[in-house]
Amino acid sequence: xxxxxxxxxxxxxxxxxxxxxxxxxxxxxxxxxxxxxxxxxxxxxxxxxxxxxxxxxxxxxxxxxxxxxxxxxxxxxxxxxxxxxxxxxxxxxxxxxxxxxxxxxxxxxxxxxxxxxxxxxxxxxxxxxxxxxxxxxxxxxxxxxxxxxxxxxxxxxxxxxxxxxxxxxxxxxxxxxxxxxxxxxxxxxxxxxxxxxxxxxxxxxxxxxxxxxxxxxxxxxxxxxxxxxxxxxxxxxxxxxxxxxxxxxxxxxxxxxxxxxxxxxxxxxxxxxxxxxxxxxxxxxxxxxxxxxxxxxxxxxxxxxxxxxxxxxxxxxxxxxxxxxxxxxxxxxxxxxxxxxxxxxxxxxxxxxxxxxxxxxxxxxxxxxxxxxxxxxxxxxxxxxxxxxxxxxxxxxxxxxxxxxxxxxxxxxxxxxxxxxxxxxxxxxxxxxxxxxxxxxxxxxxxxxxxxxxxxxxxxxxxxxxxxxxxxxxxxxxxxxxxxxxxxxxxxxxxxxxxxxxxxxxxxxxxxxxxxxxxxxxxxxxxxxxxxxxxxxxxxxxxxxxxx
Numbered sequence: 001x002x003x004x005x006x007x008x009x010x011x012x013x014x015x016x017x018x019x020x021x022x023x024x025x026x027x028x029x030x031x032x033x034x035x036x037x038x039x040x041x042x043x044x045x046x047x048x049x050x051x052x053x054x055x056x057x058x059x060x061x062x063x064x065x066x067x068x069x070x071x072x073x074x075x076x077x078x079x080x081x082x083x084x085x086x087x088x089x090x091x092x093x094x095x096x097x098x099x100x101x102x103x104x105x106x107x108x109x110x111x112x113x114x115x116x117x118x119x120x121x122x123x124x125x126x127x128x129x130x131x132x133x134x135x136x137x138x139x140x141x142x143x144x145x146x147x148x149x150x151x152x153x154x155x156x157x158x159x160x161x162x163x164x165x166x167x168x169x170x171x172x173x174x175x176x177x178x179x180x181x182x183x184x185x186x187x188x189x190x191x192x193x194x195x196x197x198x199x200x201x202x203x204x205x206x207x208x209x210x211x212x213x214x215x216x217x218x219x220x221x222x223x224x225x226x227x228x229x230x231x232x233x234x235x236x237x238x239x240x241x242x243x244x245x246x247x248x249x250x251x252x253x254x255x256x257x258x259x260x261x262x263x264x265x266x267x268x269x270x271x272x273x274x275x276x277x278x279x280x281x282x283x284x285x286x287x288x289x290x291x292x293x294x295x296x297x298x299x300x301x302x303x304x305x306x307x308x309x310x311x312x313x314x315x316x317x318x319x320x321x322x323x324x325x326x327x328x329x330x331x332x333x334x335x336x337x338x339x340x341x342x343x344x345x346x347x348x349x350x351x352x353x354x355x356x357x358x359x360x361x362x363x364x365x366x367x368x369x370x371x372x373x374x375x376x377x378x379x380x381x382x383x384x385x386x387x388x389x390x391x392x393x394x395x396x397x398x399x400x401x402x403x404x405x406x407x408x409x410x411x412x413x414x415x416x417x418x419x420x421x422x423x424x425x426x427x428x429x430x431x432x433x434x435x436x437x438x439x440x441x442x443x444x445x446x447x448x449x450x451x452x453x454x455x456x457x458x459x460x461x462x463x464x465x466x467x468x469x470x471x472x473x474x475x476x477x478x479x480x481x482x483x484x485x486x487x488x489x490x491x492x493x494x495x496x497x498x499x500x501x502x503x504x505x506x507x508x509x510x511x512x513x514x515x516x517x518x519x520x521x522x523x524x525x526x527x528x529x530x531x532x533x534x535x536x537x538x539x540x541x542x543x544x545x546x547x548x
Contacts, residue, residue, distance in 0.1 A: 004077055004103065005141050007054045012075035012102070013167070015041040015061040016082050016089035021509045023356050023395055025063075026502035030174055032460045033498075034453055037063045040168045042177035042228055043081055043108060048164040050133045051079075059167040062089070072100035081108030084363070087117065094120050103145070105136065109196060113364035115148065124148040127196075128155035157182060157202045162215050175224040175260070178212050180204055180242065184231040186264065188288075189301045189371070190329070192363040193230045201234030206245035213249055217256055222450060227261035232285075234264075236273065243276040250280050250443070258444035260284035264304050268313035274320035281443040283492070285317065286325040286356075292346040293339070296332045301367075314350040318437040323492060326352040330414045331360030333404040340413035344420045351433030353496045354503075357417050359398025359410070377402040379533040395510050402530050411518050415511055422507035427500055428474035435482035435493040442488060461498045471500065 018025050030036055041061055048057050058074065060067050072078070078097040080090050087110050097104045098120075106121040107129060115124050123146060125136045132149040139147045160179075170176065181203040184193050216225070233239050250257065258281040265287050267274065291297055294306045314324045328343055336342075347355045362369040362378055372378040378401045403410050420426060446454065465475040475497055482493045521529045 005052060005137070009052070009055045010074055010076045011048075011051060011055045011057050012071055012078045012097075013044050013048055013057060013059045014067060014071075014078060014080045014093055015044055015059070015063060016080060016086045016093055017062040018085055021396075021506060022085065023506060026499065026506075028502050028505070029498050032464070032501070033174055033457045034171070035174045036065075036172045037061065038174050039226065040165075040170075040173045040176050042163060042179065044079070045163040045165060045167050046161065046179075047079060047081065047107070047129055047133070048167055049161040050129055052137070057164065057167055061168075061172070064169075064172045067093070067096075069100070072097055072102055075100075075102050077105065078102045079105045079107075081106060082110060083108065084110045084113075086110070091118065091120070094118070107132070109192075112150075112196060113192065115150075122146045124150075126150040128153070130155045130159060130161070154198045154200070154202065155182060157204045158208070160204055160208065162208075162212055165216055165219055165221070170219075170221045175226045176216060176221060177226045177228040178209065179228050180209060180232065181229045181234055181238075184234045184264075186231075186304050187301050187367075188290075190360065190363070190366055190368045192366050195365040197230070201231065201238075203235050203238040203242070206242045209242055210245055210249050213246070213257070217253060222256045222447060223258070223444075225257045225259050227259060230262055232261040232263050233267055233270075233273065236270065240273060240276060243273075243280060246280045247276070255281060255443045255445045257281070258283050260286075262286040262288075265289060265308055265310075265313050266304055268308070268316045271316075271320075274317065274322070277322065278320045278441050279443075281441045282322050283440065284325060285322045286327065287314075287317075288327040289346070289352075290327065290329045291332060291335065291339075292342050293335065296335050299334050300332060310346050311350040314352060315437055318351075318434065319439050321438065321440045323354075323434060323438065323496070324350070324352055325354040326350070326356065328355060328357040328417075329360050330357060330417060331399050331403060331410050335405065337405075337409070340416045340420075343417050347421050348426060348430065351430045351437065353427060353430045353434055354499060355421050356395070357414070357421065358395050359414060361398040362401050372401045396513055407526050407529065408518060408521055411514055411521070415514050415518070418507050418510050418514075422500075422503050424471050424474055424500075424504070427503070428471070428478050428497075431478050431493055431496045431500075432481055434496065435478065435489045436486050438486070438489040438492055440488055440492060442491075457498070458494055461494055461501075464501055465497045470504070471497075 020027055024038065026038060030038060044059065048059070058071065060071055080093050082090055090106065094104050094106065104121045105123040105125055106118045107125040111118045111124060112126040115126060118124060123136055125132045126148070127150050131151045131153050135149040136147065165176065181201050182197040183199060183201045185199055185201055187194065187199065260283060263285050267285065289305065289310060290300065290302055292310055297303070297305045317324050326347065330339060330343070343357065362372050369378060380400070399407065399410065465471045478493055478497065482490050
């Protein structure tokens with residue numbers, strides 16, 4: 001076997017495909033903005049930085065362009081990694097790479113949670129890459145042709161490398177990511193983040209963050225930078241240390257970036273922290289709200305959200321210039337029959353335009369999965385994707401267990417919520433609410449090229465939303481109200497209107513798919529449905545209602 005550690009080894013790094021019908025894959029909006037895909041593959045370019053730097057690298061993002069035979073013909077070794085929705089495409093890439101005689105290395109969240117599903121790969125590099133990639137390279141140096149590497153040790157973020165941002169084409173993406181921390185201090189039963197990355201939030205140093213911003217700047221990138229942390233404020237003390245460094249760097253470089261991130265809702269309790277985020281132009285924050293019902297939250301161990309009036313918290317965050325994207329779940333064990341009305345009212349009252357409402361999904365290794373297994377309610381031990389047309393994310397492939405409420409009630413509630421929150425009038429009412437309550441910092445200074453690109457995007461949004469039979473009147477009404485009453489929020493309003501172009505289509509896909517599931521359950525009965533889901537031979541029943 002050729003020595004893969006030799007100088008000049010050719011390494012093909014592949015980002016496998018996500019479905020175009022996924023909530024997060026808003027490619028229609030990307031096209032309007034002159035991009036191809038929302039986010040660059042941060043995990044894989046970080047892997048590239050951990051591999052020998054005398055290797056030759058070629059990054060192919062299948063969401064941006066085709067993965068061709070010539071890519072495999074060029075490569076000596078192929079590296080892939082990803083999440084549960086990418087599972088089937090990753091496994092297909094393993095087989096394809098082997099057809100070309102390439103060794104395959106696999107890692108990432110889903111392989112780490114379910115390594116046996118990826119046993120066809122030559123090397124499984126699991127857990128924290130900064131720890132396990134050196135183990136893999138040592139084995140490679142000793143002539144190994146296969147192996148599995150895992151460590152229970154958590155990554156020390158102060159030893160993190162700068163990702164190989166030079167491997168991506170910035171113009172292909174709406175945003176580029178930076179990871180500041182790993183881990184979350186909370187203990188939500190359904191969350192796999194604390195199982196993968198631990199409950200202690202570990203952070204990079206301010207100097208590391210500034211170095212990554214400077215690297216992006218030196219490579220010519222300008223615009224949207226997303227802190228991909230699962231909870232940016234998991235270590236509030238350190239966040240308050242790093243933000244002044246980002247502010248100082250931003251001022252010195254004339255604010256070349258605006259930011260987004262994910263946070264727990266207790267962000268709204270800390271006005272000093274929100275002011276610090278406002279000072280560097282954070283514009284979006286995803287918050288896992290899950291449910292407005294305190295009893296539901298308590299049973300799911302999401303105690304940080306209890307006794308938090310959602311609408312008040314969101315409005316407070318809006319005052320500091322950040323649009324709240326909310327995550328919600330239908331299918332908790334003890335949720336009441338009023339769940340649908342509660343979620344709809346919560347989302348509408350808080351003015352949360354981008355509401356990701358998913359069905360509860362028992363992810364591998366979580367406390368929820370272990371509990372459901374002990375109660376004999378989990379359909380299967382692994383989360384194996386069988387149909388990539390219908391199993392895309394938690395909006396399509398949830399409820400992989402026997403529900404405590406009748407499944408049909410949960411599914412009907414789910415359809416009701418999606419129909420109501422993505423009804424055009426309801427969505428645009430939320431746009432107006434956001435536009436009137438948002439106090440954007442607008443510190444980011446786009447260059448002339450960016451301004452022209454934004455103007456072109458605005459004209460496309462106006463053509464699609466402003467002259468649509470469905471949204472035309474609503475669009476112009478929102479524009480007029482915000483221009484006359486809070487003009488500084490007009491860019492945010494146009495962006496949210498653009499997102500509805502995606503949500504309108506995506507929500508209808510979800511509604512149609514869920515209605516098919518409802519008909520399937522109605523046809524065979526809930527008991528038979530549950531029984532069939534425990535039977536391997538009848539697994540394809542799932543959402544389509546067909547059996548082998």
